[in-house]
Amino acid sequence: MTDEFSPALLTDQYGLTMVSAALKDGTAHRRSVFEVFARRLPTGRRYGVAAGQGRLIELIRDFRFTEQEITFLRKAGIVDETTAAWLADYRFTGDIDGYAEGELFFPGSPILTVSGGFAECVVLETLILSVLNHDSAIASAAARMVTAARGRPIIEMGSRRTHEQAAVASARAAYLAGFATTSNLAAGSRYGIPTTGTSAHAFTLLHDDEPAAFASQVAALGKNTTLLVDTYDIAQGIRNAIAVAGPDLRAVRIDSGDLSVLAQHSRELLDSLGATETKIIVSGDMDEYAIATLAAEPVDMYGAGTAVVTGSGAPTAGLVYKLVEVEGRAVVKRSENKATVGGRKTAIRRHKPTGTATEEIVVSQGVPDHQANDRLLQRSYVAAGEIVEAPTLAESRDHLRQCLISIPWEGLKLSAGDPAIPVTVVPTS
Amino acid sequence: MTDEFSPALLTDQYGLTMVSAALKDGTAHRRSVFEVFARRLPTGRRYGVAAGQGRLIELIRDFRFTEQEITFLRKAGIVDETTAAWLADYRFTGDIDGYAEGELFFPGSPILTVSGGFAECVVLETLILSVLNHDSAIASAAARMVTAARGRPIIEMGSRRTHEQAAVASARAAYLAGFATTSNLAAGSRYGIPTTGTSAHAFTLLHDDEPAAFASQVAALGKNTTLLVDTYDIAQGIRNAIAVAGPDLRAVRIDSGDLSVLAQHSRELLDSLGATETKIIVSGDMDEYAIATLAAEPVDMYGAGTAVVTGSGAPTAGLVYKLVEVEGRAVVKRSENKATVGGRKTAIRRHKPTGTATEEIVVSQGVPDHQANDRLLQRSYVAAGEIVEAPTLAESRDHLRQCLISIPWEGLKLSAGDPAIPVTVVPTS
Numbered sequence: 001m002t003d004e005f006s007p008a009l010l011t012d013q014y015g016l017t018m019v020s021a022a023l024k025d026g027t028a029h030r031r032s033v034f035e036v037f038a039r040r041l042p043t044g045r046r047y048g049v050a051a052g053q054g055r056l057i058e059l060i061r062d063f064r065f066t067e068q069e070i071t072f073l074r075k076a077g078i079v080d081e082t083t084a085a086w087l088a089d090y091r092f093t094g095d096i097d098g099y100a101e102g103e104l105f106f107p108g109s110p111i112l113t114v115s116g117g118f119a120e121c122v123v124l125e126t127l128i129l130s131v132l133n134h135d136s137a138i139a140s141a142a143a144r145m146v147t148a149a150r151g152r153p154i155i156e157m158g159s160r161r162t163h164e165q166a167a168v169a170s171a172r173a174a175y176l177a178g179f180a181t182t183s184n185l186a187a188g189s190r191y192g193i194p195t196t197g198t199s200a201h202a203f204t205l206l207h208d209d210e211p212a213a214f215a216s217q218v219a220a221l222g223k224n225t226t227l228l229v230d231t232y233d234i235a236q237g238i239r240n241a242i243a244v245a246g247p248d249l250r251a252v253r254i255d256s257g258d259l260s261v262l263a264q265h266s267r268e269l270l271d272s273l274g275a276t277e278t279k280i281i282v283s284g285d286m287d288e289y290a291i292a293t294l295a296a297e298p299v300d301m302y303g304a305g306t307a308v309v310t311g312s313g314a315p316t317a318g319l320v321y322k323l324v325e326v327e328g329r330a331v332v333k334r335s336e337n338k339a340t341v342g343g344r345k346t347a348i349r350r351h352k353p354t355g356t357a358t359e360e361i362v363v364s365q366g367v368p369d370h371q372a373n374d375r376l377l378q379r380s381y382v383a384a385g386e387i388v389e390a391p392t393l394a395e396s397r398d399h400l401r402q403c404l405i406s407i408p409w410e411g412l413k414l415s416a417g418d419p420a421i422p423v424t425v426v427p428t429s
Numbered sequence: 430m431t432d433e434f435s436p437a438l439l440t441d442q443y444g445l446t447m448v449s450a451a452l453k454d455g456t457a458h459r460r461s462v463f464e465v466f467a468r469r470l471p472t473g474r475r476y477g478v479a480a481g482q483g484r485l486i487e488l489i490r491d492f493r494f495t496e497q498e499i500t501f502l503r504k505a506g507i508v509d510e511t512t513a514a515w516l517a518d519y520r521f522t523g524d525i526d527g528y529a530e531g532e533l534f535f536p537g538s539p540i541l542t543v544s545g546g547f548a549e550c551v552v553l554e555t556l557i558l559s560v561l562n563h564d565s566a567i568a569s570a571a572a573r574m575v576t577a578a579r580g581r582p583i584i585e586m587g588s589r590r591t592h593e594q595a596a597v598a599s600a601r602a603a604y605l606a607g608f609a610t611t612s613n614l615a616a617g618s619r620y621g622i623p624t625t626g627t628s629a630h631a632f633t634l635l636h637d638d639e640p641a642a643f644a645s646q647v648a649a650l651g652k653n654t655t656l657l658v659d660t661y662d663i664a665q666g667i668r669n670a671i672a673v674a675g676p677d678l679r680a681v682r683i684d685s686g687d688l689s690v691l692a693q694h695s696r697e698l699l700d701s702l703g704a705t706e707t708k709i710i711v712s713g714d715m716d717e718y719a720i721a722t723l724a725a726e727p728v729d730m731y732g733a734g735t736a737v738v739t740g741s742g743a744p745t746a747g748l749v750y751k752l753v754e755v756e757g758r759a760v761v762k763r764s765e766n767k768a769t770v771g772g773r774k775t776a777i778r779r780h781k782p783t784g785t786a787t788e789e790i791v792v793s794q795g796v797p798d799h800q801a802n803d804r805l806l807q808r809s810y811v812a813a814g815e816i817v818e819a820p821t822l823a824e825s826r827d828h829l830r831q832c833l834i835s836i837p838w839e840g841l842k843l844s845a846g847d848p849a850i851p852v853t854v855v856p857t858s
Binding site for chain 2: 005007009010011012013014015016017018020021022024025027030032034059069072073076078080118122125126127129130131133134157159160161162163164165166167168169183184185186188189190195196197198199200201202203205206207212215216217219220221231232233306309310311315316321322323326331332333334
């Protein structure tokens with residue numbers, strides 16, 4: 001169980017060694033600004049979805065070093081007495097501003113801005129990046145699947161393919177991105193996400209034959225259930241399902257085989273049995289491309305697993321956390337050509353009068369010229385250490401839906417391409 | 430915080446709906462055997478490393494439904510009264526056998542075998558697969574990096590690129606696979622893994638200049654530290670480092686640029702400054718191929734992040750959990766050509782007298798012919814619900830090292846190829 005632990009040790013050791021050194025030399029309290037941004041999107045992706053802020057803010061609220069954790073750090077020689085005392089009193093007292101959960105981002109977008117004393121900000125680096133990199137990777141992949149599904153619902157069922165706690169966060173990110181439901185019960189319990197699930201092949205194999213298994217499931221769950229028909233022979237499975245449940249069975253699920261052909265044959269067979277309202281759910285190696293391929297087939301719902309929880313080829317969002325300002329002075333690492341601009345950034349997204357986004361303007365140490373149809377992209381999450389109330393998950397989900405409507409239509413293509421809109425970073429004057 | 434939760438809801442809903450239906454129809458207690466195995470390895474991989482068993486057994490020990498969790502399930506209409514009562518008393522009473530942590534596996538290897546009543550086994554499916562799929566994916570990637578590093582130590586520093594709790598499990602899996610240390614403090618605290626870390630670019634940027642930052646770090650941590658020299662100009666950074674710390678500085682780290690060229694130049698410069706014992710650590714986009722490319726360069730240690738925590742292209746191990754036996758009868762899903770064999774399997778690995786592994790023999794519902802140089806691959810983890818003491822993480826780490834020595838040398842190549850040894854599955858006679 002992870003239950004005895006605070007989030008404070010979900011931290012790279014260098015965070016605390018930097019605090020030690022900075023406390024000793026007097027720089028620990030220099031007013032600092034850190035920014036989270038992506039240098040690039042995963043190859044070929046046209047947008048990213050910022051996700052995880054809701055989870056993150058709760059973890060930061062609980063970010064305290066327990067006595068047991070401080071004892072560990074002292075015994076391991078990682079911190080000295082002065083630092084141990086500082087950690088014992090730790091509580092973030094600065095400000096956190098950033099993009100709304102469900103907001104789109106592009107290379108250079110200042111997704112999260114953390115300001116306060118150097119030490120209190122630097123210890124949050126690992127946790128901030130872990131949460132945002134994971135959840136944004138999942139939401140970004142999930143949003144492409146939702147677009148590919150063209151309004152048909154998608155069930156998230158990938159828990160078994162990722163770390164057991166990452167599974168809960170994945171279900172949350174997929175729901176944010178527009179998935180209809182999840183199989184993950186903890187996601188239902190913690191975040192109120194609708195859950196779903198009926199039975200596995202094992203349930204059919206457990207019984208003496210398939211009709212016995214179906215009869216048992218219908219007796220327990222009613223006809224408003226989904227029967228998994230591909231354990232033995234799919235056509236016979238469908239006949240058995242309708243024979244047992246009658247033509248008002250809610251749905252059948254197919255989890256293997258050539259889903260394109262099987263969906264057509266299954267629809268014809270269901271119709272011929274009078275089960276014209278019975279839905280067809282397909283699952284098994286569904287990613288955005290497989291979903292798109294099935295657009296013309298009589299499929300009513302998709303189940304997506306591995307691809308969504310592993311970010312469909314991009315399992316991390318590539319976000320970094322960089323110090324951009326110290327005591328009001330813009331700072332930047334210069335040893336390589338990363339074209340990073342120092343200073344605290346303010347971002348707006350510019351739109352046509354029709355509502356289509358045209359570009360993002362990011363200004364360092366200043367405020368962009370505000371025009372009609374511009375939208376300020378940053379909001380306050382934490383002000384002077386106090387949490388500011390944020391939108392609900394349902395509201396964030398709706399926000400993403402609106403954002404996706406606003407980008408140029410090329411931005412929604414699954415094929416590899418440039419970012420949907422450019423980000424223009426205006427350096428410090 | 431995840432702290433109020435038991436592991437019991439880290440479960441797909443269909444696990445509980447199957448329990449409900451099976452309790453109702455009387456099949457819930459049928460003696461069942463489930464097996465965890467991989468149908469294939471990730472494309473081109475020559476072996477997999479079984480990992481996570483140690484974490485898993487602790488989670489199964491704690492797998493209890495709290496009153497609050499049962500209330501949630503009842504209110505959501507997921508379970509009925511009978512099932513709620515069964516869940517309240519839930520405690521796994523069966524047997525779990527499997528491959529040692531750190532054991533190699535191949536397609537068809539019976540990595541974990543869970544036996545008991547159907548219901549008590551089926552509810553563990555999601556948790557078992559989540560833990561083993563994640564940890565095995567990380568350990569499998571990490572082991573290839575360790576081979577590529579040819580004895581040079583690797584630091585795991587990928588926490589920021591994965592879910593915050595997956596990061597802790599990743600550090601554990603990488604250490605199992607032979608990594609030297611981790612940056613993740615929770616992994617140090619929970620698992621006793623050696624931790625390491627000194628400073629980031631932000632620490633240099635915080636200070637008025639690079640010598641001031643280096644002087645502060647050396648004052649706080651001593652000369653037995655690693656100075657990060659690539660914030661501005663690397664050559665000047667190295668001169669500053671040695672000027673501040675003297676020629677007995679422990680190490681410098683380079684995190685960007687052409688690491689091959691930079692390592693050579695840095696070594697020459699350090700030697701010219703008399704710092705002949707100062708180590709060179711390189712990090713930044715290190716995967717097994719990047720590490721192999723640096724084999725001839727004067728690099729003393731590697732830091733690996735993104736690639737290790739995301740499984741270096743294979744973020745999940747593809748393990749499945751299948752019902753293979755009911756009341757002594759072998760069962761198998763037949764709707765597709767997956768060549769799965771039913772029945773409880775017993776596995777041995779066969780070796781030449783020299784110790785080189787030649788093949789794995791897996792027998793369904795029987796025991797393989799035992800010859801000299803054969804090794805039984807399964808051990809007991811849980812017997813009649815009681816946990817059997819398992820090797821320590823350090824012992825498992827050593828076990829993997831021995832296993833890697835035993836496979837044919839082609840099996841250690843990084844290039845794409847077939848599994849290092851074949852698995853012969855002998856069906857039920």
